[in-house]
Amino acid sequence: MAKIENRKIVATADITLRIIFYLFILGTTFFMGKMLMGPILGLADHSSGLSTPMEFSVSEQGTATFDADNVVPVKIVRGRGIVQINRPVPAVLMIPFFLLNLIFSGLILWVVYSLWKIVQSVRQKNPFTTINGKRLRIIAFSMVGIELIRGLADLTKMLYLEPRLHFETILIRSDISISFHVIIAGLVILVIAEAFRIGVEIKDEQEFTV
Amino acid sequence: MQIRINLDVMMARRKISLGELAGRVGITQANLSILKTEKARAVRFSTLEAICQELDCQPGDILEFVPNEKNDNK
Secondary structure (H helix, E strand, C coil), X not given: CHHHHHHHHHHHHHHHHHHHHHHHHXXXXXXXXXXXXXXXXXXCCCCCCCCCEEEEECCCCEEEEECCCEEEEXXXXXXXXXXXXXXXXXXXXHHHHHHHHHHHHHHHHHHHHHHHHHHHHHHCCCCCCHHHHHHHHHHHHHHHHHHHHHHHHHHHHHHHHHHHEEECCCCCECCCCCCHHHHHHHXXXXXXXXXXXXXXXXXXXXXXXX | CCEEECHHXXXXXXXXXXXXXXXXXXCCHXXXXXXXXXXXXXXXXXXXXXXXXXHCCCHHHHEEECCCHHHHHC
């Protein structure tokens, strides 16, 4: 009975990861397109919604000024203060900013794809392969990488945007939100990947023992 | 590969086929082929014993240590 239940869970995970993978590709393409279309077509204004929203810690809604003369609305959405800044990134930094986003999205996509492939091999009852060991390592390194990039993005926001953004009644504050849980989870997966690699080696040796 | 397998030589001397030897030794033909083509990573004593029994030979007739060039130069 438990065997059948586990099989169902694995099958559900397979389908779910497949859906997440394709939805993520669509989502990434949309947001990357949006990010590029704004500066290219000059559509980055509040009405078009093509400019990138920035999140800050604020306790009330209102307006703020960006670069002294640009008035921008501040909204609180799901407990976070969202500031819709018209072209927050200067043109010279647009390409590095785009590349950073691309790497970030690519890493998430890579993690989902690797996990999906591992689940597929479990369904085919052949999970103990060298390639799956590599996939686990990819997942581990990507998780650490994702958190470091997030930290880097927050640091950029703190150093570049925060001094330029002024809110009349309250102080706008940004934090570096690196999740150490994710980094530790990544390191744990790295250890499991190493144990997995040794396991695959032992299995191969066993298979070639006559 | 430092250990050379001379199973084919011994099989030719005894005029026995791979399938027949595999059947007598009690392992699959695929596994005996892995041994013959030097793809095996390890040999069980029980397998070696059965092969020697069937071919009426010593382990040294089947397994041969070949020092590689690097070790010779040292």
